[in-house]
Amino acid sequence: MATIDLGDDPLALDRQVCFALSVASRSVIAIYRPLLKPYGLTHPQYLVLLALWDRAPRTVKDLCETLRAEPATLSPLLKRLEALGYVKRERNRADERALLVDLTDAGREFRKEAEKIPYRVVEELGMDLAELEQLHAALGRVLAATERRGAV
Numbered sequence: 001m002a003t004i005d006l007g008d009d010p011l012a013l014d015r016q017v018c019f020a021l022s023v024a025s026r027s028v029i030a031i032y033r034p035l036l037k038p039y040g041l042t043h044p045q046y047l048v049l050l051a052l053w054d055r056a057p058r059t060v061k062d063l064c065e066t067l068r069a070e071p072a073t074l075s076p077l078l079k080r081l082e083a084l085g086y087v088k089r090e091r092n093r094a095d096e097r098a099l100l101v102d103l104t105d106a107g108r109e110f111r112k113e114a115e116k117i118p119y120r121v122v123e124e125l126g127m128d129l130a131e132l133e134q135l136h137a138a139l140g141r142v143l144a145a146t147e148r149r150g151a152v
Helices: 017-039 043-054 060-067 071-084 105-114 116-125 129-148
Strands: 087-091 099-103
Touching: 017 043, 017 105, 017 116, 043 060, 043 071, 043 087, 043 099, 043 105, 060 071, 060 099, 071 087, 099 105, 105 116, 116 129
Parallel strands: none
Antiparallel strands: 087 099
């Protein structure tokens, strides 16, 4: 195995991957906040809708796996989305233990409006789309590496 050289100060804050990811994550989510606010949505709720627009209905278990979230975290998000009229929850008739989450007509209709959001985020970031796609691919590799280690 090759020797890893982390320079003179391996604990320098500005060299830490965890710090860069943490600050970048908060900063990007802050861009979403005013875009989602008119719809009464938080960023985590938006992620649930993205997953459902990809495929619905889904079980809560499937949503948890897709979003890498715990059921205790997801449950209040789903209740709020249901109160907003975007989703409905019901027991799976084939398996009463499973809770199905599906989009309502309003949730499906909202997708058309939500399609504008990614464009606004790219505009706000002011970065080249190819650079953002490379970043996304690199983050995908980071996620895969952490999943192999059982960190997620």
